[in-house]
Amino acid sequence: MKHLVILGAGTAGTMMANHLNHHLKKPEWQISIVDEREEHHYQPGYLFLPFDIYTPEDIVKHIEEFVPKGVCLVKGQINKVLPKENKVKMADGNELNYDVLIVATGAKIAPEEIEGMKGGEWQKSVFDFYTFEGALALRNKLRDWEGGNLVVHITEMPIKCPVAPLEFAFLADSYFKHKHMRDKVEITYVTPLSGAFTKPKATEALEHLLHEKHINIESDFAIEHVDNETKEIVDYGGKAIPFDILVTVPTNKGDEVMARSGMGDDLNYVPTHKATLQSKEYANVFVLGDASNIPASKAGSVAHFEAEILTENILRFVKGEPLKEEFDGHANCFIETGNGKALLIDFNYTHEPVEGTFPFAGVGPLRLLKESRMNHLGKLAFRWIYWNVLLKGTHIPFVSATMSEAGKKYN
Amino acid sequence: MEKTIAGKTIAVNEEGYLTDFKQWDKSIADVLAAEAEINLSPRHWEILGYLQNEYKNEVPLSIRKIGKSGVVDIKEFYQLFPKAPLKTATKIAGIPKPASCI
Numbered sequence: 001m002k003h004l005v006i007l008g009a010g011t012a013g014t015m016m017a018n019h020l021n022h023h024l025k026k027p028e029w030q031i032s033i034v035d036e037r038e039e040h041h042y043q044p045g046y047l048f049l050p051f052d053i054y055t056p057e058d059i060v061k062h063i064e065e066f067v068p069k070g071v072c073l074v075k076g077q078i079n080k081v082l083p084k085e086n087k088v089k090m091a092d093g094n095e096l097n098y099d100v101l102i103v104a105t106g107a108k109i110a111p112e113e114i115e116g117m118k119g120g121e122w123q124k125s126v127f128d129f130y131t132f133e134g135a136l137a138l139r140n141k142l143r144d145w146e147g148g149n150l151v152v153h154i155t156e157m158p159i160k161c162p163v164a165p166l167e168f169a170f171l172a173d174s175y176f177k178h179k180h181m182r183d184k185v186e187i188t189y190v191t192p193l194s195g196a197f198t199k200p201k202a203t204e205a206l207e208h209l210l211h212e213k214h215i216n217i218e219s220d221f222a223i224e225h226v227d228n229e230t231k232e233i234v235d236y237g238g239k240a241i242p243f244d245i246l247v248t249v250p251t252n253k254g255d256e257v258m259a260r261s262g263m264g265d266d267l268n269y270v271p272t273h274k275a276t277l278q279s280k281e282y283a284n285v286f287v288l289g290d291a292s293n294i295p296a297s298k299a300g301s302v303a304h305f306e307a308e309i310l311t312e313n314i315l316r317f318v319k320g321e322p323l324k325e326e327f328d329g330h331a332n333c334f335i336e337t338g339n340g341k342a343l344l345i346d347f348n349y350t351h352e353p354v355e356g357t358f359p360f361a362g363v364g365p366l367r368l369l370k371e372s373r374m375n376h377l378g379k380l381a382f383r384w385i386y387w388n389v390l391l392k393g394t395h396i397p398f399v400s401a402t403m404s405e406a407g408k409k410y411n
Numbered sequence: 412m413e414k415t416i417a418g419k420t421i422a423v424n425e426e427g428y429l430t431d432f433k434q435w436d437k438s439i440a441d442v443l444a445a446e447a448e449i450n451l452s453p454r455h456w457e458i459l460g461y462l463q464n465e466y467k468n469e470v471p472l473s474i475r476k477i478g479k480s481g482v483v484d485i486k487e488f489y490q491l492f493p494k495a496p497l498k499t500a501t502k503i504a505g506i507p508k509p510a511s512c513i
Contacts, residue, residue, distance in 0.1 A: 156475060192474075194495065220495040222474055224485070236489040236496075266476065295510070 002029050002318075005088060005098040007078060007257070009035035011043070011391070012289025012303035013104035014066045018393030019311040021068045024318070032072040032096060034088065040066055041132055042386055044300065047164055047336070049135040050142055051175045058383065060132070066391045078105075081261040083282045100284050100314060103263075103270055105255035107160055107290035107298055109134075113251040114155055116226035126226060126246045129168060130160065138247065142175070147184030148244030153233060154191050155223055157198070159252045160290055160298040163345075165189070166196060166206060167336040168247060173213040174338030188216040190233070190241060195219055199352035202345055205369050209337055252298070254291055269293035274349070275325035277310045284317070286310055295349065296329040304390055305330045308401040311393075330403040332358075334379035342375035344368055348403040354410055359398040361407030368408065417442045428501070428508050432466070435505030443503045447492075451503075455491055458483050459504040466506040472497060473509065 004024060006013045017033045024031060045059030067073045077091035081101070088096040109130045111117040117126065127141065128134035152169045159165075169189045176182040189196070189210060196206040196217060210217055224236045226248075232240040233248075254268030263270050263281070271280040272292035279285035288310050289303040296302050306327055313323045329349030336342050344366050345353035356368040365374055389396060414423045417438040422430045427443075429435055440459065444451045451459075461482045465472055474497055478485040492499040501508055 156473075194498070220498075222485070222489075236485050237493055266479065 001027060002099040003097060004029060004031045004100045004102070004314075005096050006031070006033040006102040006104060007081070007088070008104035008106055008255075008289075008291070009033050009037070009040070009063050009067060009073065010104060010106050010289070011300045012106070012291070012307065013102065014040070014391050015304060015307040015393045016102055016104065016288065016310065017071045018066075018068050018391065019307055020314065021071055022393075023311070023315055026070070030072065031070070032074050033067055034074045034076065034078060034090075034096070035063060036075065036077045037063060038075075039063060040391075042383060043130075044161070044386070045383065046129050046132065046135040047167055047171070049132075050129055050138040050168075051171050052139060052143070053171075054383075056132070056136065061387065078257045079260070080257060081263060083261065083263060083279075083285055086284065098284075100286070100318065101282075102310075102314075103258070103279070103285060103287045103291050104289050104303075105257055105291045107252045107254055107269070109250040110253045111248075111250035113253075114223055114225060116228055117155075117248065117250060119226060119228040121226070121228045121231065121246075125231060125244065126228075126248065128248060128250055130164075130249060130252075141245065145245065147176075147181055149186050149188065149242055151188050151190055151233065151241060151243035151246045153189075153221075153223070153246060153248040154193075155249060155251050156192055158298060159249050161333070162198065162297060163333055163335045165191075165247075165249050166210075169215050170209065170213060170338040171336055173215060177339075186216070187214070188218060188241065190218045190221045192222050193219060199347065201355075202353040202369060205343070206335075209371070213338070252290075258291070265293055267293075273325075274329070275327050276313055276323040277306055277327055278313070278317075278323060286314060286317075294327075294329070296327075297331040297333070299331055299333060300386070300390070301332040302330070304396075305332075305401040307393065308395065326402065328402045330401060332399070334375060334382065336376065336379060337371050340376050341371045341373055342379045343371055344375045344378065346403060346408070351403060351405065351408075351410070354408050356408035358407060359404075361404075363407075426502075426508060429505040432463075432505050439505065440503050443505075447499050447503065449492065449499070449503070452491075458488070458491065458500060462500055462504045463506060466501075466504075471509065472501065 039060050040063045042059040045054045048054040079089040079091045081088050123137040127138040154165050176185045195203040197203045221235045232242045234240045254264050258264035258268045270287045272287040272294050274294040288306040290298040309327045332346045334342050347353040357364040358366040358368050421434050488496045
């Protein structure tokens with residue numbers, strides 16, 4: 001019997017287990033998925049937790065619920081991968097031998113990378129919202145905060161869901177308006193980029209929205225340290241920005257397991273072929289989702305599109321056929337803009353987000369790069385789609401794994 | 412787009428980055444540095460050389476990597492090329508602006 005092992009039962013790993021379970025069957029194949037956690041979190045929900053839009057129950061379920069029958073869920077901590085020996089060593093001393101390995105160990109925040117970030121003010125006035133605990137602590141803080149300087153900050157790129165901090169700023173504007181205290185809150189958006197986003201057309205649209213919502217923007221800010229005494233963030237150029245609440249997105253890094261296994265780069269991301277999703281070093285190792293170093297967004301939608309293409313490539317690989325170089329970096333993200341509206345962007349490695357309609361050219365019903373109520377409903381509906389369609393590896397109708405240029409206004 | 416720099420016609424993009432490294436020479440660097448209000452010292456040249464070498468080796472550039480390179484620490488990099496050092500230094504070095512990851 002051959003053995004396919006998936007490391008990580010998050011969004012990417014769970015989708016792969018569901019996809020491959022239909023194709024690699026017993027008695028020829030055994031599929032195992034390894035994770036130490038009990039819970040599966042709907043990570044996009046962390047954005048809504050601080051504003052009391054979602055409750056913890058909306059975003060947390062048991063990990064087992066989404067692992068298909070027939071796939072063996074191995075609960076435990078991974079010590080390291082020995083890719084030359086095709087082996088995974090577990091912390092409890094057990095070993096898993098594999099014929100094919102899928103790395104889906106994700107990315108997580110590393111606030112310890114910046115001096116003072118995880119200091120005395122951590123979760124008192126310095127918060128993250130990329131973890132469940134962080135988002136919850138922030139919710140409790142915001143509930144009875146009386147106002148002041150709210151600084152929304154990105155430490156360095158790449159980060160998971162690069163639009164999330166912008167969405168946070170927009171939702172904060174909306175939240176304080178509803179609490180009739182917007183005049184007591186100064187919101188500043190601080191980014192290491194030269195503008196609001198990484199792509200020119202979307203940057204233009206988003207900066208317009210920031211301006212409209214009276215959110216200040218500080219760009220080209222490379223943080224050096226957080227001063228817990230004066231409550232300021234200070235950059236390498238000596239510029240200081242004071243805060244009463246700092247909501248930061250710390251440095252994101254791949255899992256430590258990849259560092260221990262000698263498989264990661266300087267941020268623990270695994271060097272991966274960007275079109276086939278095969279590891280650059282080991283032919284029988286494939287990487288998807290946030291764990292890889294490909295120049296695509298770190299987002300669930302990307303993992304979803306990757307999973308469709310990777311399934312085909314793994315089936316080709318086990319049959320000894322050449323891999324398809326098909327992944328184009330397709331990403332599709334809703335951007336909450338507050339007051340019950342949202343934007344939608346759809347892009348890939350080579351095509352930046354532009355205006356248009358989605359998924360039906362000329363029809364919609366979703367509008368690209370324009371605020372609309374329908375987009376917001378799309379974002380809310382997405383939670384249901386995530387739990388019921390996406391994780392199960394079901395194809396989402398009319399949305400292809402590679403990006404379609406139809407219905408988009410390129411110049 | 413084209414721009415005349417140090418008496419030569421040079422191909423640049425909308426942001427003023429050279430699009431053909433072969434057209435780069437030290438006189439061009441001096442002019443681009445002056446536009447950024449920087450006087451190039453031997454230390455600047457060392458760092459520009461390092462950046463160009465990384466570019467030739469197709470190593471993606473980031474502030475973090477430069478800070479760990481042993482060539483220059485981030486603090487000094489900021490002192491030498493104030494404000495947005497990586498963007499300014501790559502422009503003077505005649506290499507593409509590092510793609511900020513998505």
